[in-house]
Amino acid sequence: MKIRETFLPFNKPSITATEIAAVTEVLESGWITTGAKCKEFEEEFCRLTSTNYAISLTSATAGMHITLLALGIGEGDEVITPSMTFASTVNMIALLGAKPVFVDIEYGTLNMDARKVEAAITPRTKAIIPVHFAGAPAEMNLITAIAERQGIAVIEDAAHAVGTYYLGKHIGAQSKAAIFSFHPIKNITSGEGGMVVTNDAELERKLRLLRFHGIERDAWKRYGKGGNPEYDIAIPGFKYNLTDIHAALGLAQLRRLEYFNTRRSQLVALYRGGLATVSGIELPESPGYEHRDACHLFIVKVLAMGREAFMARLADYNIGYGLHFSPAHSLSYIKQRFGQDDTLLPETVRAADKIISLPLFPDMSEDDVAYVCSAIREILQ
Ligand SMILES: Cc1ncc(COP(=O)(O)O)c(C=O)c1O
Numbered sequence: 001m002k003i004r005e006t007f008l009p010f011n012k013p014s015i016t017a018t019e020i021a022a023v024t025e026v027l028e029s030g031w032i033t034t035g036a037k038c039k040e041f042e043e044e045f046c047r048l049t050s051t052n053y054a055i056s057l058t059s060a061t062a063g064m065h066i067t068l069l070a071l072g073i074g075e076g077d078e079v080i081t082p083s084m085t086f087a088s089t090v091n092m093i094a095l096l097g098a099k100p101v102f103v104d105i106e107y108g109t110l111n112m113d114a115r116k117v118e119a120a121i122t123p124r125t126k127a128i129i130p131v132h133f134a135g136a137p138a139e140m141n142l143i144t145a146i147a148e149r150q151g152i153a154v155i156e157d158a159a160h161a162v163g164t165y166y167l168g169k170h171i172g173a174q175s176k177a178a179i180f181s182f183h184p185i186k187n188i189t190s191g192e193g194g195m196v197v198t199n200d201a202e203l204e205r206k207l208r209l210l211r212f213h214g215i216e217r218d219a220w221k222r223y224g225k226g227g228n229p230e231y232d233i234a235i236p237g238f239k240y241n242l243t244d245i246h247a248a249l250g251l252a253q254l255r256r257l258e259y260f261n262t263r264r265s266q267l268v269a270l271y272r273g274g275l276a277t278v279s280g281i282e283l284p285e286s287p288g289y290e291h292r293d294a295c296h297l298f299i300v301k302v303l304a305m306g307r308e309a310f311m312a313r314l315a316d317y318n319i320g321y322g323l324h325f326s327p328a329h330s331l332s333y334i335k336q337r338f339g340q341d342d343t344l345l346p347e348t349v350r351a352a353d354k355i356i357s358l359p360l361f362p363d364m365s366e367d368d369v370a371y372v373c374s375a376i377r378e379i380l381q
Pocket of ligand 1: 058059060061062085086088089131157159160180181182183193194
């Protein structure tokens with residue numbers, strides 16, 4: 001086959017004149033940091049997720065940091081999470097002095113195996129952090145039932161899950177908190193950014209304090225006409241507030257979410273069709289329970305050759321790729337500091353060196369997908 005001349009990236013955000021106009025409007029408005037746009041973004045996120053509170057932040061990592069902190073997780077505590085996740089979660093657990101306890105995944109879906117959670121619980125366990133992996137929901141009914149029985153909080157890592165539905169409902173309302181990411185490769189982007197949703201009023205209050213220096217009131221209210229610029233600090237906090245510039249971009253993207261995710265699922269269907277008869281590769285499985293997949297990533301497992309060689313061949317064909325993820329328990333400092341035994345994570349280990357994320361983004365064309373499928377067929381022949 002003929003090699004394409006232009007590089008097909010693994011991901012590219014879809015930015016139209018609408019997003020540019022929304023950002024320009026904020027830039028010209030005279031107020032560019034946290035303000036009315038962040039509030040609107042938060043309100044629309046509450047509607048999407050059917051939750052009472054949404055707190056916008058500079059990243060999902062920031063959201064994870066202050067959610068763990070607000071729930072009092074620290075020295076001596078244990079937090080259960082899959083090893084097949086982004087290291088940011090584990091970094092936050094470790095930085096607070098707690099210990100990550102890794103649970104295995106289901107090989108087919110790469111989602112945390114809810115049936116293995118209970119065995120990982122000890123008297124020190126304070127939270128369970130399932131990941132809605134690649135846009136498919138974790139088995140929340142099982143996870144929340146275990147957590148409720150044991151009096152443990154569930155924090156959903158929803159970084160991949162804007163537009164993920166589980167048993168007919170958008171994920172996020174079934175736990176203590178759910179944390180979304182708007183990093184540029186995510187289903188919607190605000191440049192960088194994140195959102196924590198919760199139904200817990202006390203948690204919301206703490207998160208708002210921790211997000212902005214521990215100051216009780218929002219700056220934009222303090223600096224408005226007739227506002228009182230005095231402030232008090234209730235607890236020491238961080239500087240994790242999103243700006244209205246980012247929120248305007250995020251809002252414009254959120255209003256295109258249905259289009260984005262429909263398009264993503266069409267592209268995934270094309271991939272599945274195009275790769276169905278290619279041997280030497282395994283396609284991702286879908287969870288057996290009712291759900292709508294946000295199709296954040298399309299991750300295949302390469303069986304017929306080493307992943308490194310496969311990636312090099314994709315590069316020859318001018319095709320980009322991603323890796324989600326190098327298992328957290330295998331990363332240097334995590335291994336040295338927490339040293340979880342590989343034998344407890346057999347499916348994670350089995351999948352780890354085979355997984356590769358293929359290009360997937362709404363502005364990809366049908367021809368792009370067909371090209372990737374043909375290239376893979378040729379590479380593996
Ligand atoms: C599973 C998962 N959790 C958390 C994050 C962190 O998101 P952010 O980059 O917004 O901090 C990511 C981002 O890649 C992720 O993939």
